Amino acid sequence: MKAISTMVISLAAIFLAGCEPKDSFSEDNFDLPPVAPQEIVHVAPDDGVTRTNSLAQAIAENGDAIYELERDGVYYLEGKNVIKNRVTIRAAYGTGALPTIQPISDAQGALNADMLRFENSVTFENIYFNGRDAASNNMMQRLFRIDKKDLSLRFDGCFVENCRNFCIRTDNSGSKVYITNSTFRNFALTSDPANGRLFDSRGNAPDTVSIVNSTIYNLTGHLIRFDGAVANFVEFRHNTVYNVGFHFRIDYAMTAYIEDNIFANMGWKAGYDAASPGAFWELRALADGGAYDPADIRIYIRNNNVYTDASIKDLYVKYPGNIERIPLNSNAEAMISDGRLVYENNIAEVLVFDNPPALPMSYIDKFFEVLNTGMSAWADLPFYVDENGIDGFTNGETFTFRYPLSSASATASTTGGPLGAAMWNK
16 A cells, blocks of 8 residues: 555644534534644545545544545545544545545455544544445445443434444443434344344443434434433434334433424334333333432433325235324323423424425335334345435435425424424525
Protein backbone atom coordinates (compact mmCIF):
# COMPACT_ATOMS: atom_id res chain seq x y z
CA MET A 1 0.00 0.00 0.00
CA LYS A 2 1.41 3.41 -0.90
CA ALA A 3 1.80 6.12 1.69
CA ILE A 4 -0.54 9.05 1.21
CA SER A 5 0.22 12.71 1.65
CA THR A 6 -1.95 14.86 3.86
CA MET A 7 -1.98 18.62 4.28
CA VAL A 8 -2.35 19.77 7.89
CA ILE A 9 -3.61 23.21 8.82
CA SER A 10 -3.46 24.35 12.46
CA LEU A 11 -6.10 27.07 12.45
CA ALA A 12 -8.51 26.92 15.34
CA ALA A 13 -10.29 30.01 14.00
CA ILE A 14 -11.38 28.14 10.87
CA PHE A 15 -12.83 25.40 13.01
CA LEU A 16 -14.68 27.85 15.23
CA ALA A 17 -16.15 29.70 12.26
CA GLY A 18 -17.22 26.69 10.25
CA CYS A 19 -18.00 23.93 12.75
CA GLU A 20 -20.00 25.50 15.56
CA PRO A 21 -21.74 22.92 17.76
CA LYS A 22 -25.32 22.40 16.70
CA ASP A 23 -28.37 22.46 18.97
CA SER A 24 -29.37 19.19 20.57
CA PHE A 25 -32.61 18.24 22.24
CA SER A 26 -30.86 15.98 24.76
CA GLU A 27 -30.23 16.74 28.42
CA ASP A 28 -26.48 16.31 28.01
CA ASN A 29 -25.00 17.90 24.94
CA PHE A 30 -22.76 15.62 22.89
CA ASP A 31 -19.04 15.54 23.52
CA LEU A 32 -16.96 17.30 20.89
CA PRO A 33 -13.21 16.90 20.37
CA PRO A 34 -11.11 19.63 22.00
CA VAL A 35 -11.58 22.95 20.20
CA ALA A 36 -8.09 24.46 20.25
CA PRO A 37 -5.55 23.87 18.98
CA GLN A 38 -7.45 21.92 16.35
CA GLU A 39 -5.69 20.55 13.31
CA ILE A 40 -7.58 20.16 10.06
CA VAL A 41 -6.24 17.31 8.01
CA HIS A 42 -7.26 17.18 4.35
CA VAL A 43 -7.31 13.59 3.15
CA ALA A 44 -7.08 12.71 -0.54
CA PRO A 45 -9.51 9.99 -1.69
CA ASP A 46 -8.59 6.41 -2.57
CA ASP A 47 -8.68 4.76 -5.96
CA GLY A 48 -9.21 1.21 -4.64
CA VAL A 49 -6.24 -0.14 -6.59
CA THR A 50 -3.00 1.59 -5.63
CA ARG A 51 -4.40 3.37 -2.59
CA THR A 52 -6.81 2.20 0.14
CA ASN A 53 -7.22 3.04 3.84
CA SER A 54 -6.02 6.61 3.30
CA LEU A 55 -8.33 7.86 6.05
CA ALA A 56 -7.15 5.27 8.55
CA GLN A 57 -3.53 6.02 7.69
CA ALA A 58 -4.08 9.77 8.06
CA ILE A 59 -5.53 9.26 11.55
CA ALA A 60 -2.62 7.00 12.51
CA GLU A 61 -0.16 9.69 11.38
CA ASN A 62 -1.87 12.77 12.82
CA GLY A 63 -3.92 11.64 15.84
CA ASP A 64 -6.64 13.81 17.39
CA ALA A 65 -7.84 16.24 14.71
CA ILE A 66 -10.58 17.15 12.24
CA TYR A 67 -10.30 15.05 9.08
CA GLU A 68 -11.79 16.70 6.01
CA LEU A 69 -12.78 14.45 3.12
CA GLU A 70 -13.23 15.59 -0.47
CA ARG A 71 -16.71 15.76 -1.88
CA ASP A 72 -17.27 13.23 -4.68
CA GLY A 73 -14.36 11.24 -3.22
CA VAL A 74 -14.39 7.60 -2.08
CA TYR A 75 -12.48 6.36 0.96
CA TYR A 76 -12.06 2.58 1.11
CA LEU A 77 -11.63 0.54 4.28
CA GLU A 78 -9.76 -2.72 3.85
CA GLY A 79 -9.38 -5.22 6.70
CA LYS A 80 -9.95 -4.34 10.35
CA ASN A 81 -10.14 -0.60 11.01
CA VAL A 82 -10.16 0.71 14.58
CA ILE A 83 -10.25 4.45 15.32
CA LYS A 84 -8.22 5.00 18.49
CA ASN A 85 -8.13 8.81 18.44
CA ARG A 86 -10.68 11.46 19.29
CA VAL A 87 -11.60 12.82 15.88
CA THR A 88 -14.16 14.58 13.75
CA ILE A 89 -14.51 13.29 10.19
CA ARG A 90 -16.41 15.65 7.94
CA ALA A 91 -17.07 16.59 4.34
CA ALA A 92 -15.22 19.52 2.85
CA TYR A 93 -17.38 22.58 2.36
CA GLY A 94 -19.07 22.74 -1.03
CA THR A 95 -21.94 21.39 -3.09
CA GLY A 96 -20.60 18.12 -4.48
CA ALA A 97 -21.77 14.65 -3.45
CA LEU A 98 -21.06 13.56 0.11
CA PRO A 99 -17.73 11.78 0.56
CA THR A 100 -18.20 8.00 0.54
CA ILE A 101 -16.72 5.66 3.14
CA GLN A 102 -17.04 2.06 1.95
CA PRO A 103 -15.46 -1.33 2.71
CA ILE A 104 -13.38 -3.15 0.12
CA SER A 105 -12.33 -6.79 0.38
CA ASP A 106 -8.65 -7.73 0.18
CA ALA A 107 -6.91 -9.59 -2.64
CA GLN A 108 -8.18 -12.90 -1.24
CA GLY A 109 -11.75 -11.63 -1.17
CA ALA A 110 -11.90 -11.40 2.64
CA LEU A 111 -14.23 -8.77 4.11
CA ASN A 112 -14.06 -7.76 7.75
CA ALA A 113 -17.23 -8.25 9.82
CA ASP A 114 -17.23 -4.61 11.05
CA MET A 115 -16.67 -1.54 8.92
CA LEU A 116 -15.36 0.64 11.77
CA ARG A 117 -14.60 0.03 15.43
CA PHE A 118 -14.08 2.76 18.02
CA GLU A 119 -11.73 3.05 20.97
CA ASN A 120 -12.31 6.79 21.30
CA SER A 121 -15.08 9.32 20.72
CA VAL A 122 -15.82 10.15 17.08
CA THR A 123 -18.05 12.62 15.23
CA PHE A 124 -19.11 12.25 11.58
CA GLU A 125 -20.54 15.20 9.66
CA ASN A 126 -22.00 14.98 6.16
CA ILE A 127 -20.58 11.58 5.26
CA TYR A 128 -22.12 8.81 3.14
CA PHE A 129 -21.51 5.28 4.42
CA ASN A 130 -22.19 2.34 2.11
CA GLY A 131 -21.94 -1.09 3.73
CA ARG A 132 -21.57 -2.97 0.43
CA ASP A 133 -18.14 -4.30 -0.46
CA ALA A 134 -16.91 -2.20 -3.37
CA ALA A 135 -15.19 -5.25 -4.91
CA SER A 136 -17.75 -8.05 -4.52
CA ASN A 137 -21.01 -6.25 -3.65
CA ASN A 138 -21.29 -8.48 -0.56
CA MET A 139 -22.86 -6.91 2.51
CA MET A 140 -21.21 -6.02 5.79
CA GLN A 141 -22.53 -7.77 8.88
CA ARG A 142 -21.99 -4.74 11.13
CA LEU A 143 -21.08 -1.14 10.42
CA PHE A 144 -20.07 0.59 13.67
CA ARG A 145 -18.90 -1.05 16.89
CA ILE A 146 -18.05 0.78 20.13
CA ASP A 147 -15.33 -1.17 21.92
CA LYS A 148 -14.66 0.84 25.09
CA LYS A 149 -16.63 2.41 27.94
CA ASP A 150 -18.02 5.93 28.07
CA LEU A 151 -17.41 6.85 24.43
CA SER A 152 -19.54 9.18 22.32
CA LEU A 153 -20.43 8.54 18.69
CA ARG A 154 -22.21 11.20 16.67
CA PHE A 155 -23.67 11.38 13.15
CA ASP A 156 -24.91 14.70 11.79
CA GLY A 157 -26.08 15.14 8.20
CA CYS A 158 -25.01 11.62 7.25
CA PHE A 159 -26.53 9.00 4.95
CA VAL A 160 -25.92 5.43 6.12
CA GLU A 161 -27.08 2.24 4.44
CA ASN A 162 -26.60 -1.48 3.88
CA CYS A 163 -25.78 -4.04 6.53
CA ARG A 164 -27.17 -7.37 7.66
CA ASN A 165 -27.04 -7.52 11.46
CA PHE A 166 -26.89 -4.06 13.01
CA CYS A 167 -25.70 -0.57 12.22
CA ILE A 168 -24.39 0.48 15.67
CA ARG A 169 -23.34 -1.95 18.40
CA THR A 170 -21.88 -1.15 21.79
CA ASP A 171 -19.78 -3.70 23.64
CA ASN A 172 -19.33 -1.60 26.78
CA SER A 173 -21.42 0.58 29.07
CA GLY A 174 -21.73 4.36 29.24
CA SER A 175 -21.97 4.96 25.49
CA LYS A 176 -23.46 8.20 24.17
CA VAL A 177 -24.87 7.91 20.65
CA TYR A 178 -26.26 10.99 18.88
CA ILE A 179 -27.94 10.93 15.46
CA THR A 180 -29.22 14.18 13.95
CA ASN A 181 -30.39 15.27 10.49
CA SER A 182 -29.43 11.92 8.96
CA THR A 183 -30.87 9.02 6.95
CA PHE A 184 -30.41 5.37 7.87
CA ARG A 185 -31.81 2.60 5.70
CA ASN A 186 -31.55 -0.99 4.44
CA PHE A 187 -30.55 -2.98 7.50
CA ALA A 188 -31.86 -6.50 7.05
CA LEU A 189 -30.84 -10.13 7.15
CA THR A 190 -33.74 -11.50 5.16
CA SER A 191 -32.94 -15.13 5.98
CA ASP A 192 -33.11 -14.32 9.72
CA PRO A 193 -35.19 -11.15 10.08
CA ALA A 194 -34.65 -10.85 13.83
CA ASN A 195 -31.51 -9.05 12.63
CA GLY A 196 -31.49 -5.67 10.91
CA ARG A 197 -31.14 -3.20 13.81
CA LEU A 198 -30.23 0.47 14.02
CA PHE A 199 -28.81 0.47 17.57
CA ASP A 200 -28.05 -2.63 19.63
CA SER A 201 -26.78 -2.29 23.20
CA ARG A 202 -26.03 -6.02 23.46
CA GLY A 203 -27.10 -5.72 27.11
CA ASN A 204 -24.49 -3.03 27.88
CA ALA A 205 -26.13 -0.07 29.59
CA PRO A 206 -25.79 3.06 27.42
CA ASP A 207 -25.79 6.49 28.98
CA THR A 208 -27.56 8.29 26.10
CA VAL A 209 -29.30 7.32 22.88
CA SER A 210 -30.48 10.43 21.01
CA ILE A 211 -32.07 10.24 17.55
CA VAL A 212 -33.51 13.52 16.28
CA ASN A 213 -34.73 14.93 12.96
CA SER A 214 -33.79 11.82 11.01
CA THR A 215 -35.30 9.38 8.52
CA ILE A 216 -35.08 5.61 9.05
CA TYR A 217 -36.52 2.99 6.74
CA ASN A 218 -36.40 -0.64 5.66
CA LEU A 219 -35.23 -2.48 8.76
CA THR A 220 -36.32 -6.01 9.62
CA GLY A 221 -35.30 -5.66 13.27
CA HIS A 222 -35.28 -3.06 16.06
CA LEU A 223 -34.80 0.68 16.00
CA ILE A 224 -33.27 0.40 19.48
CA ARG A 225 -32.50 -2.93 21.10
CA PHE A 226 -32.00 -2.46 24.83
CA ASP A 227 -31.54 -6.20 25.46
CA GLY A 228 -32.27 -5.80 29.16
CA ALA A 229 -29.86 -2.89 29.67
CA VAL A 230 -30.82 0.30 31.50
CA ALA A 231 -30.25 3.54 29.56
CA ASN A 232 -30.05 6.77 31.53
CA PHE A 233 -31.54 8.94 28.79
CA VAL A 234 -33.29 8.16 25.51
CA GLU A 235 -34.82 10.60 23.08
CA PHE A 236 -36.48 9.83 19.78
CA ARG A 237 -37.90 13.08 18.44
CA HIS A 238 -39.09 14.40 15.10
CA ASN A 239 -38.15 11.33 13.08
CA THR A 240 -39.83 9.74 10.07
CA VAL A 241 -39.79 5.94 10.35
CA TYR A 242 -41.03 3.70 7.54
CA ASN A 243 -41.13 -0.10 7.24
CA VAL A 244 -39.51 -1.48 10.38
CA GLY A 245 -40.29 -5.04 11.43
CA PHE A 246 -40.14 -4.80 15.22
CA HIS A 247 -42.35 -2.73 17.49
CA PHE A 248 -40.90 -0.23 20.02
CA ARG A 249 -39.69 -2.21 23.03
CA ILE A 250 -38.17 -0.35 25.98
CA ASP A 251 -36.26 -2.39 28.56
CA TYR A 252 -35.19 -0.14 30.15
CA ALA A 253 -34.87 3.67 30.12
CA MET A 254 -34.85 5.86 33.22
CA THR A 255 -35.83 8.94 31.20
CA ALA A 256 -37.22 8.75 27.66
CA TYR A 257 -38.88 11.23 25.32
CA ILE A 258 -40.56 9.71 22.25
CA GLU A 259 -42.29 12.66 20.65
CA ASP A 260 -43.37 14.20 17.35
CA ASN A 261 -42.51 11.17 15.21
CA ILE A 262 -44.15 9.37 12.31
CA PHE A 263 -44.06 5.57 12.59
CA ALA A 264 -45.38 4.26 9.27
CA ASN A 265 -45.72 0.49 8.86
CA MET A 266 -43.59 -0.30 11.88
CA GLY A 267 -44.15 -3.39 14.02
CA TRP A 268 -45.49 -5.72 11.33
CA LYS A 269 -43.83 -8.59 13.18
CA ALA A 270 -47.07 -9.69 14.77
CA GLY A 271 -48.19 -11.28 17.97
CA TYR A 272 -49.32 -14.89 17.73
CA ASP A 273 -51.62 -15.25 20.77
CA ALA A 274 -55.09 -13.76 20.46
CA ALA A 275 -55.43 -13.69 24.25
CA SER A 276 -52.18 -11.74 24.57
CA PRO A 277 -51.40 -10.09 21.23
CA GLY A 278 -48.48 -7.95 22.39
CA ALA A 279 -48.16 -4.17 22.30
CA PHE A 280 -46.62 -1.71 19.90
CA TRP A 281 -45.26 0.21 22.91
CA GLU A 282 -43.82 -2.66 24.93
CA LEU A 283 -42.60 -1.30 28.25
CA ARG A 284 -41.00 -3.85 30.54
CA ALA A 285 -41.04 -3.56 34.32
CA LEU A 286 -37.69 -2.86 35.96
CA ALA A 287 -37.24 -5.06 39.01
CA ASP A 288 -36.76 -3.61 42.48
CA GLY A 289 -33.52 -4.01 44.35
CA GLY A 290 -31.02 -3.16 41.63
CA ALA A 291 -28.82 -0.15 41.01
CA TYR A 292 -31.79 1.74 39.51
CA ASP A 293 -35.04 2.55 41.31
CA PRO A 294 -38.12 1.80 39.16
CA ALA A 295 -39.90 4.68 40.90
CA ASP A 296 -37.51 7.13 39.21
CA ILE A 297 -38.54 6.16 35.66
CA ARG A 298 -40.12 8.94 33.59
CA ILE A 299 -41.20 8.15 30.04
CA TYR A 300 -43.06 10.47 27.68
CA ILE A 301 -44.74 9.02 24.58
CA ARG A 302 -46.73 11.79 23.03
CA ASN A 303 -47.71 13.46 19.77
CA ASN A 304 -46.72 10.59 17.51
CA ASN A 305 -48.48 9.24 14.43
CA VAL A 306 -48.42 5.42 14.40
CA TYR A 307 -50.21 3.84 11.44
CA THR A 308 -50.21 0.84 9.13
CA ASP A 309 -51.10 0.84 5.42
CA ALA A 310 -54.05 -1.24 4.26
CA SER A 311 -51.76 -3.56 2.29
CA ILE A 312 -50.25 -4.80 5.55
CA LYS A 313 -53.49 -4.58 7.54
CA ASP A 314 -55.09 -6.95 5.02
CA LEU A 315 -52.52 -9.63 5.84
CA TYR A 316 -53.94 -10.00 9.35
CA VAL A 317 -57.18 -11.11 7.69
CA LYS A 318 -55.48 -13.21 5.02
CA TYR A 319 -53.29 -15.00 7.58
CA PRO A 320 -55.26 -15.04 10.87
CA GLY A 321 -52.44 -16.73 12.80
CA ASN A 322 -50.87 -13.27 12.99
CA ILE A 323 -52.40 -10.97 15.62
CA GLU A 324 -52.08 -7.22 15.23
CA ARG A 325 -50.47 -5.51 18.19
CA ILE A 326 -52.43 -3.29 20.57
CA PRO A 327 -50.96 0.11 21.59
CA LEU A 328 -49.98 -0.53 25.25
CA ASN A 329 -49.19 -3.50 27.46
CA SER A 330 -50.16 -3.93 31.12
CA ASN A 331 -46.82 -2.59 32.35
CA ALA A 332 -47.41 0.62 30.42
CA GLU A 333 -50.94 0.94 31.81
CA ALA A 334 -49.59 0.54 35.33
CA MET A 335 -46.93 3.19 34.68
CA ILE A 336 -49.62 5.61 33.49
CA SER A 337 -51.56 5.01 36.68
CA ASP A 338 -48.63 5.79 38.96
CA GLY A 339 -47.40 8.76 36.91
CA ARG A 340 -44.21 7.29 35.47
CA LEU A 341 -45.54 7.26 31.88
CA VAL A 342 -47.16 10.17 30.06
CA TYR A 343 -49.01 8.83 27.02
CA GLU A 344 -51.03 11.44 25.17
CA ASN A 345 -51.97 13.01 21.84
CA ASN A 346 -50.88 10.00 19.76
CA ILE A 347 -52.81 9.53 16.52
CA ALA A 348 -53.17 6.96 13.77
CA GLU A 349 -53.44 8.86 10.47
CA VAL A 350 -52.58 7.06 7.25
CA LEU A 351 -50.39 9.38 5.20
CA VAL A 352 -49.62 9.53 1.51
CA PHE A 353 -45.95 10.42 1.06
CA ASP A 354 -44.78 12.05 -2.14
CA ASN A 355 -42.05 9.54 -3.10
CA PRO A 356 -41.57 6.70 -0.60
CA PRO A 357 -40.06 3.32 -1.49
CA ALA A 358 -42.54 0.60 -2.31
CA LEU A 359 -43.26 -1.70 0.61
CA PRO A 360 -41.59 -5.12 0.08
CA MET A 361 -44.95 -6.86 0.11
CA SER A 362 -43.76 -10.16 -1.37
CA TYR A 363 -41.37 -10.57 1.55
CA ILE A 364 -43.83 -9.37 4.21
CA ASP A 365 -46.59 -11.57 2.75
CA LYS A 366 -44.36 -14.65 3.02
CA PHE A 367 -43.38 -13.66 6.57
CA PHE A 368 -47.08 -13.60 7.52
CA GLU A 369 -47.83 -16.83 5.65
CA VAL A 370 -45.15 -18.91 7.39
CA LEU A 371 -45.59 -17.20 10.77
CA ASN A 372 -41.97 -16.06 10.90
CA THR A 373 -40.46 -19.52 10.49
CA GLY A 374 -38.00 -20.76 7.88
CA MET A 375 -37.51 -17.43 6.13
CA SER A 376 -34.12 -18.53 4.79
CA ALA A 377 -35.95 -20.30 1.97
CA TRP A 378 -37.23 -16.91 0.79
CA ALA A 379 -34.18 -14.77 1.57
CA ASP A 380 -33.91 -13.70 -2.05
CA LEU A 381 -37.25 -11.88 -1.98
CA PRO A 382 -36.54 -8.15 -2.38
CA PHE A 383 -36.29 -6.01 0.74
CA TYR A 384 -33.44 -3.55 0.14
CA VAL A 385 -34.38 -0.48 -1.88
CA ASP A 386 -32.57 2.07 -4.00
CA GLU A 387 -34.18 5.01 -5.75
CA ASN A 388 -32.31 4.96 -9.05
CA GLY A 389 -30.84 1.48 -9.47
CA ILE A 390 -27.30 2.79 -9.04
CA ASP A 391 -25.52 1.72 -5.89
CA GLY A 392 -24.61 4.69 -3.74
CA PHE A 393 -25.95 8.03 -2.61
CA THR A 394 -26.66 10.69 -5.23
CA ASN A 395 -27.45 14.28 -4.28
CA GLY A 396 -31.11 15.03 -4.78
CA GLU A 397 -32.09 11.47 -5.72
CA THR A 398 -33.33 9.91 -2.50
CA PHE A 399 -36.78 8.69 -1.62
CA THR A 400 -38.82 11.48 -0.03
CA PHE A 401 -41.44 11.53 2.72
CA ARG A 402 -43.30 14.80 2.31
CA TYR A 403 -47.01 14.64 3.04
CA PRO A 404 -49.95 17.02 2.51
CA LEU A 405 -50.13 20.12 4.68
CA SER A 406 -53.85 19.40 5.02
CA SER A 407 -53.05 16.26 7.04
CA ALA A 408 -53.69 16.24 10.77
CA SER A 409 -50.02 15.28 11.20
CA ALA A 410 -49.00 18.68 9.78
CA THR A 411 -50.11 20.43 12.98
CA ALA A 412 -49.95 17.58 15.51
CA SER A 413 -46.54 18.10 17.13
CA THR A 414 -45.98 19.20 20.71
CA THR A 415 -45.55 22.77 19.40
CA GLY A 416 -48.43 22.66 16.90
CA GLY A 417 -46.19 22.04 13.90
CA PRO A 418 -45.60 19.01 11.67
CA LEU A 419 -44.68 15.52 12.80
CA GLY A 420 -41.67 13.71 11.38
CA ALA A 421 -38.18 14.67 10.25
CA ALA A 422 -37.71 18.38 9.63
CA MET A 423 -36.15 17.80 6.19
CA TRP A 424 -39.58 16.83 4.81
CA ASN A 425 -41.38 19.87 6.17
CA LYS A 426 -39.45 22.65 4.46
